[in-house]
Amino acid sequence: GAGVSQTPSNKVTEKGKYVELRCDPISGHTALYWYRQSLGQGPEFLIYFQGTGAADDSGLPNDRFFAVRPEGSVSTLKIQRTERGDSAVYLCASSPPGLAGVNEQFFGPGTRLTVL
């Protein structure tokens, strides 16, 4: 079956612009995570969805970051007024239904965001 997909695979933008990153989870996976990974670092937790609602968004660095999952499947991470420090690989992972952290996470290939 299809795995987690993320689009675009690469995004280059200019400082101050708005970007949207998309994640398409595995069918039937109600849990969805967004992470940010900088070079040489581990993935940094951003937000966790259970179904349509954000069960925990405590990892979002500031109010320029926002994520939605309106129908409980595809999720979009939105970044306003991008800054050079936002450059990183953004990873999405999905899990079968269950409490956060109980099930294996299946990762997408990531979106490499470069802010010039």
Place this chain on the structure above:
Amino acid sequence: QQPVQSPQAVILREGEDAVINCSSSKALYSVHWYRQKHGEAPVFLMILLKGGEQKGHDKISASFNEKKQQSSLYLTASQLSYSGTYFCGTSPDTGNQFYFGTGTSLTVIP
């Protein structure tokens, strides 16, 4: 919140064993282990839930001491394919966050 892993890096010859440790300052509900190769997404290895169990498959096993908030990953008779960066991932006893550790770079040489 980020778990601390040790060692930061290790180099092994094929066939040697290794232990990677993960320590958290928070009470944990679960510990995951993932391996990430350069330029790729993390790949799941195993999960341990609160209860102090030990798990393993093939030559990779792990333990979880919930009282000490620590987990260890054991790699035996290492193979070249084991090379990569290993991350523990933890979910706290309360809340829905998930935190990856600082990472351990493992290199297996012939």
